[in-house]
Amino acid sequence: MRKPRDFDAELKALEDKARELKIRKVQQLGELVIATGADALSTEELAGALVAIAETKDTGKREAWAKRGVTFFEGRSRRTAPAPQRNLRGTPAQPGSTLSPASGTGSQ
Missing domain, CATH: 1.20.5 (Single alpha-helices involved in coiled-coils or other helix-helix interfaces)
Structure with missing residues (x-):
């Protein structure tokens, strides 16, 4: 026989997930304000x-x-890439990359 669904538990889990997503969104917006320097306003x-x-x-x-x-x-x-992901040698990070080995910026 099939186990009945616990709608209350499923609803609570969805509400918890929605609350976590809202908290994360608010935190990310705050981080964006700080990163852009808008926190000085x-x-x-x-x-x-x-x-x-x-x-x-x-x-x-x-x-x-x-x-x-x-x-x-x-x-x-x-600027914030972890050291292993940074291009420390000045060569293109991936084959076919358009970055200039000399400048590392892609513009010459």
């Missing part, structure tokens, strides 16, 4: 800037912000 300034960004419908501005964000994260990942 007052709470009111930061909230106002975020409200303005959220209300912006101009796709050109949003795309420019997205590109700037990508650049921020790419630069940050290179």
